[in-house]
Amino acid sequence: MKDFSHIHGFLSLHSYELSVVSHLIISCNRFCAVWMPLKYSSVFSIKNTCWMICAIWILLGSSNGFMFLYVCQIKYDDKRRAVAFTATEFCGNVAWYGDFVKNSIVVCIFMIIDIITVIKVRKVRLFAANNRNKNNESISEREKRFLKQTISQGTIFMVELITWFSIAKITSNQVIIFLLSGYAFIAVHVLDGIIVLMLNPEIRSFLRCTKNQSMVNLVNISVVKAV
Secondary structure, eight states: GGGHHHHHHHHHHHHHHHHHHOOOOOHHHHHHHHOOOHHHHHHHHHHHHHHHHHHHHHOOOOHHHHHIIISSEEETTTTTEEEOOSSSHHHHHHHHIIIIIIHHHHHHHHHHHHHHHHHHHHHHHHOSSSSSSSSHHHHHHHHHHHHHHHHHHHHHHHHHHHHHHHHHHHHHHHHHIIIIIIIHHHHHHHHHHHHHHHOOOOHHHHTTTTTOHHHHHHHHHHHHHHH
């Protein structure tokens, strides 16, 4: 199994970067919908969205495949009992700048974009609302949940990056190193989904095939106003 550990390392890192970049694209999607609503349908049409997804997979797959399967492998380290980059100065620089710095910047960017999106949504809502009512309070609560989701998702990605690169310098306990490096590298994707489920009752209702009463109320209010 050790002979194929570099494949596991590549797939883990590739999945992580796909997740991070996908978050960035989703943030840009929401940003465009709020700040450029007239151009949204053309910028994020089904065709363009499919092209974006294909481009992400091809570019990341080819670059990561070449770099982390042939140049600097991420394979099982007997001393750490976890996957790690090849112990050379060049691979150390690749790990630092090509993994930690790059992904940290991307995470910060999509967090900033999401926060700007929330600010714009709030301004539009307050401008359009003549008085505060139940409908406005419901939207405000959704804004809070979205902000919590953005911060939480960005935080777990950053924490995973920090623990991956710093845990070996803090402790030599192999169990802790395993939990906060290799295990955390995989668990971050699970936590990402859990955060989405926890902060979005609409998704939970959809998965349970039940209607969210608050959403039904919003629809009813809109219908009454339209009539």
